[in-house]
Amino acid sequence: xxxxxxxxxxxxxxxxxxxxxRLGAWPGMVAWRLGGIAVLLVIWAALATRLSAAQLxxxxxxxxxLTANFSSSPALEFAGVQGGYFxxxxxxxxxxxxxxxxxxxxxxxxxxxxxxxxxLRDLASPLLVLFAAVxxxxxxxxxxxxxxPGQLAQSTxxxxxxxxxxxxxxxxxxxxxxxxxxEFAATLGASRRDRLRHIVIxxxxxxxxxSVRLCLCTAWSLQAAAELLGSDRGxxxxxxxxxxxxxxxxxxxxxxxxGVGGLVIETLIxxxxxxxxxxxxxxxx
Amino acid sequence: xxxPDLTSPLRRRRLARTAPSPFTTRVRTVTTVRSLVIxxxxxxxxxxxxxxxVARTFAVPEQVxxxxxxxxxxxxxxxxxxxxxxxxxxxQDGGDQTYRGAxxxxxxxxxxxxxxxxxxxxxxxxxxxxxxxxxxxxxxxxRLSLGPLALLAALPLLAMLPLxxxxxxxxxxxxxxxxxxxxxxxxxxxxxxxxxxVPRRYTDQARTLGATRLQLFRRVLLPAILPExxxxxxxxxxxxxxxxxxxxxxxxxxxxGAMMSQAIEFSALGRMVFIxxxxxxxxxxxxxxxxxxxxxxxxxxx
Amino acid sequence: MTTPAIELRDLSVVFNGEAGRVQALSNINLxxxxxxxxxxxGPSGQGKSTLLNVIAGLLKPTEGEILAHGEAVSGxxxxxxxxxxxxxxxxxxxxxxxxxxxxKLRGVAPDERxxxxxxxxxxxxxxxxxxxxxxxxxxxxxxxxxxATAFAADPEVLLMDExxxxxxxxxxxxxxxxxxxLWSEERKTIVFVTHDVDETLLLADRVLVIRHxxxxxxxxxxFARPRTDDLRADPDxxxxxxxxxxxxGVVDPARAxxxx
Numbered sequence: 001x002x003x004x005x006x007x008x009x010x011x012x013x014x015x016x017x018x019x020x021x022r023l024g025a026w027p028g029m030v031a032w033r034l035g036g037i038a039v040l041l042v043i044w045a046a047l048a049t050r051l052s053a054a055q056l057x058x059x060x061x062x063x064x065x066l067t068a069n070f071s072s073s074p075a076l077e078f079a080g081v082q083g084g085y086f087x088x089x090x091x092x093x094x095x096x097x098x099x100x101x102x103x104x105x106x107x108x109x110x111x112x113x114x115x116x117x118x119x120l121r122d123l124a125s126p127l128l129v130l131f132a133a134v135x136x137x138x139x140x141x142x143x144x145x146x147x148x149p150g151q152l153a154q155s156t157x158x159x160x161x162x163x164x165x166x167x168x169x170x171x172x173x174x175x176x177x178x179x180x181x182x183e184f185a186a187t188l189g190a191s192r193r194d195r196l197r198h199i200v201i202x203x204x205x206x207x208x209x210x211s212v213r214l215c216l217c218t219a220w221s222l223q224a225a226a227e228l229l230g231s232d233r234g235x236x237x238x239x240x241x242x243x244x245x246x247x248x249x250x251x252x253x254x255x256x257x258x259g260v261g262g263l264v265i266e267t268l269i270x271x272x273x274x275x276x277x278x279x280x281x282x283x284x285x
Numbered sequence: 286x287x288x289p290d291l292t293s294p295l296r297r298r299r300l301a302r303t304a305p306s307p308f309t310t311r312v313r314t315v316t317t318v319r320s321l322v323i324x325x326x327x328x329x330x331x332x333x334x335x336x337x338x339v340a341r342t343f344a345v346p347e348q349v350x351x352x353x354x355x356x357x358x359x360x361x362x363x364x365x366x367x368x369x370x371x372x373x374x375x376x377q378d379g380g381d382q383t384y385r386g387a388x389x390x391x392x393x394x395x396x397x398x399x400x401x402x403x404x405x406x407x408x409x410x411x412x413x414x415x416x417x418x419x420x421x422x423x424x425x426x427x428r429l430s431l432g433p434l435a436l437l438a439a440l441p442l443l444a445m446l447p448l449x450x451x452x453x454x455x456x457x458x459x460x461x462x463x464x465x466x467x468x469x470x471x472x473x474x475x476x477x478x479x480x481x482x483v484p485r486r487y488t489d490q491a492r493t494l495g496a497t498r499l500q501l502f503r504r505v506l507l508p509a510i511l512p513e514x515x516x517x518x519x520x521x522x523x524x525x526x527x528x529x530x531x532x533x534x535x536x537x538x539x540x541x542g543a544m545m546s547q548a549i550e551f552s553a554l555g556r557m558v559f560i561x562x563x564x565x566x567x568x569x570x571x572x573x574x575x576x577x578x579x580x581x582x583x584x585x586x587x
Numbered sequence: 588m589t590t591p592a593i594e595l596r597d598l599s600v601v602f603n604g605e606a607g608r609v610q611a612l613s614n615i616n617l618x619x620x621x622x623x624x625x626x627x628x629g630p631s632g633q634g635k636s637t638l639l640n641v642i643a644g645l646l647k648p649t650e651g652e653i654l655a656h657g658e659a660v661s662g663x664x665x666x667x668x669x670x671x672x673x674x675x676x677x678x679x680x681x682x683x684x685x686x687x688x689x690x691k692l693r694g695v696a697p698d699e700r701x702x703x704x705x706x707x708x709x710x711x712x713x714x715x716x717x718x719x720x721x722x723x724x725x726x727x728x729x730x731x732x733x734x735a736t737a738f739a740a741d742p743e744v745l746l747m748d749e750x751x752x753x754x755x756x757x758x759x760x761x762x763x764x765x766x767x768x769l770w771s772e773e774r775k776t777i778v779f780v781t782h783d784v785d786e787t788l789l790l791a792d793r794v795l796v797i798r799h800x801x802x803x804x805x806x807x808x809x810f811a812r813p814r815t816d817d818l819r820a821d822p823d824x825x826x827x828x829x830x831x832x833x834x835x836g837v838v839d840p841a842r843a844x845x846x847x
Contacts, residue, residue, distance in 0.1 A: 029428075029431070032428040032429060032431060032432070033431050033432030033435070034432060035429060035432070036428070036429040036430055036431060036432035036433045037432045037433055037436060039429060039433070040432075040433040040436070054451075055451075055452060092441075114314065115314055116314065117314065118314045118315075118320075120314075121314040121315075121316060121320055122319070122320040122323040122324050122327075123323070123324055123327055124324065125316055125320045125321050125323075125324035125325075126321075126324045126325050126328045128316075129316060129320075129321065129324075130565065130569070133523065133568060133569045133572040133573075134523070134526070134564075134565045134568040134569055134572075135523050135524070135526045135527035135530065135568060137443075137527045137530055137531060138530060138561045138564050138565060138568075139561075140534075141534070141545050141546075141548075141549050141557055141561070142554070142557065142561075144549060145348070145349075145549065145552050145554060145557070146349070175314065175315075178673060180671045180673040180675050181675055181677065183643075183645050183663070183669070183671070183675075184669065184670075184671055184675035184733075185677075186644075186645070186662075186663035187643055187644075187645070187663045187664070187665070187667060187668045187669040187737075187740075187742075187746070188665055188668055188688075188689045188692050188693075188736065188737070188740045189664060189665030189692040189693060189740060190692055194692065198677075198680075198688065199677065202677075202679040203679060214520075217438055217439050220439075220441045221440075221441040221442045221443045221444060222443060223441075224441040224443065224444030225441070225443030225444050225446070225531055225535065227444070228443075228444060228446070228447070228535055229534075229535070235441060235444060236444050239444050239445075239447055240447060243447035243448065243450075243451055246451065248448065248451065251445075251447065251448055252448075255440055255441060255444065255445060256440070258440070258441050258444075259436055259437075259439045259440040259441070260436070260439075262439045262441075263435060263436060263439040266439060277679070278720075279678050279679045279680075279681075279720045279721070279722065280678070280722070
């Protein structure tokens with residue numbers, strides 16, 4: 001292990017004296033990322049030559065499966081699923097994002113409110129204390145019973161997860177805010193409402209960005225898994241069908257498509273949040 | 286006589302709770318044992334009231350919202366999941382529903398699930414931390430890993446279970462690899478970030494003291510990344526529980542998740558409450574145990 | 588006779604901390620006239636900040652009354668703006684927006700706010716930073732933003748809780764002159780908490796020494812203004828400095844050696 005390799009790299013931004021490296025401006029970043037994904041593809045291709053196509057198909061077979069079924073798919077049509085991979089991925093992504101937004105926003109509201117009202121904090125504690133340590137997926141089966149296997153159950157599972165994750169982080173963020181900010185504002189004549197809007201809420205957002213990212217990635221995952229348990233469309237439905245036929249190429253194609261699409265949505269949302277909280281240190285102007 | 290020093294914000298916040306009725310600005314809420322008692326009592330009362338409403342409006346109320354006594358009464362039914370042994374005949378072979386059978390079924394399921402989770406998680410920690418340090422220390426590898434890691438993290442992990450079942454069958458092996466796959470990316474990312482955030486002055490200081498590479502690694506780098514790694518690993522631990530539960534719900538045989546999935550089929554909500562209760566206790570206990578364990582390693586921080 | 592800016596009657600504050608009952612302030616009676624520059628000095632942790640928090644309305648006294656311009660204090664108000672020791676510039680608002688928010692809370696019309704923001708920032712010498720984020724400023728500059736914000740609130744009484752504590756000597760001197768200038772221009776009442784004797788001599792009309800939760804000394808300083816660093820050589824000032832140091836329990840090592 002060579003610790004010396006962590007030498008300062010040319011152009012390390014002044015003041016950021018850490019082991020890390022400067023990641024560079026965005027054209028370079030994109031090039032490095034694409035390069036990394038190319039390496040991943042090479043590793044995959046190498047692995048695939050030693051396994052059967054059903055176990056791990058070569059990348060080009062997955063690409064073929066993707067392009068052949070992108071906008072319409074005979075196999076899906078035969079099973080009564082409308083559209084191709086694209087429309088099914090889009091369905092999963094949009095449904096999950098909407099559910100995540102509903103859950104996340106209500107989680108934020110409850111989290112912040114419970115940091116300011118002891119009664120609310122007491123009432124929210126079964127949810128926010130328990131599920132801070134326990135995967136909220138355990139609530140999924142109950143949603144399935146209560147709402148039946150279908151879109152409502154899927155969305156509730158996703159929304160519940162995001163509610164808890166954002167709720168816990170928002171409560172922590174709002175509770176750890178230095179009281180001096182609010183006291184200063186109060187002596188400037190800010191009412192409770194003013195302080196909530198101009199101090200507590202803006203100050204609680206930056207610590208949430210990591211949680212938002214986690215929520216979004218998990219949202220697609222949960223949505224697709226719930227679809228596996230019974231749905232007439234979506235990624236989960238496509239994966240379930242393809243894998244019944246041993247069609248690993250199609251499974252990987254639709255999963256990768258969801259991954260890439262998810263990454264785009266995640267980048268857009270966290271990018272917007274990062275821009276909105278650019279007042280924090282560590283971000284450039 | 287000493288008076289409290291109000292200049293430190295932390296001290297001030299602690300005093301805020303005990304101060305003689307502060308004005309509205311200083312209200313700071315905390316979660317106490319009292320909160321949990323109030324919260325859970327309210328939850329139970331609401332559940333019970335709702336179940337009484339449901340009992341009047343639904344045809345099969347115990348499949349929508351059973352009352353608390355009904356749930357408690359269903360405990361014995363869990364012995365259906367005992368496969369026999371230890372001198373107790375399985376219910377499917379004509380045995381009776383017993384409390385002992387129910388406890389055995391739950392314990393065996395918990396044991397299976399926990400072992401699967403632990404195996405996958407441990408493997409992910411070993412591989413992930415090693416890989417993360419290698420990547421974190423090299424500028425090139427770090428840049429190169431960004432794209433693949435982001436992509437792998439964005440894949441719908443839970444929906445990939447059919448692949449693992451296909452590769453390994455609906456077995457423990459599939460569950461372990463599934464847990465491994467679901468957590469290793471998180472561990473790698475956490476390690477890479479932790480290495481990236483080690484202040485340069487630590488390594489510089491150690492080098493001025495004449496530390497060798499190995500010493501630098503063992504005495505400086507490892508302790509320095511631990512605090513941040515701890516948070517990442519705790520997250521990965523809850524992921525591991527999610528993955529193992531998902532795997533068992535979606536087809537892998539045995540364990541709490543498989544019991545749950547049978548209970549879902551019959552809408553046996555009472556049984557589901559007990560199964561998820563055990564799962565919640567296990568997951569919460571593992572996080573506490575993990576934090577105790579790593580806390581010992583991090584005593585220098587306090 | 589004018590109404591006092593601040594009047595405290597038989598004021599006591601008791602904390603019920605983990606260590607049991609702590610009497611933070613006992614039986615304080617105090618009248619502060621409008622326009623006075625009052626400095627509260629005392630060893631740390633003996634009640635100065637508690638007293639200031641009570642005047643601000645951030646802390647409710649256990650017993651006694653607080654009147655501000657004859658009216659009972661029931662909570663924090665714009666009439667008693669406070670500058671804290673902590674950095675309280677809101678980092679999520681640009682520098683100009685920090686000052687602007689105080690004006691908005693004061694109810695100034697939007698079209699007047701821009702000019703006023705510029706004026707207050709100019710007073711503290713920060714006109715060029717209106718568009719910057721607070722994190723881009725140094726600690727001393729951020730303290731100047733806090734001052735501009737507090738003055739923009741246009742309070743009748745300005746409360747300052749060891750505002751310049753963690754800053755270096757040069758920065759403190761700059762801030763002292765800014766405070767004195769703003770105070771003399773705007774004729775505010777200022778209550779200033781510190782444990783620094785030199786700062787006290789430079790700023791105060793009146794010094795209240797607080798020890799063990801009580802006011803143990805009430806002194807007037809009538810050194811001519813503007814006061815400069817030369818005050819250190821003034822015999823009266825030296826005597827006063829010694830008296831205050833004694834009150835703070837500082838023992839001059841040289842004198843202690845002589846006494847032995």
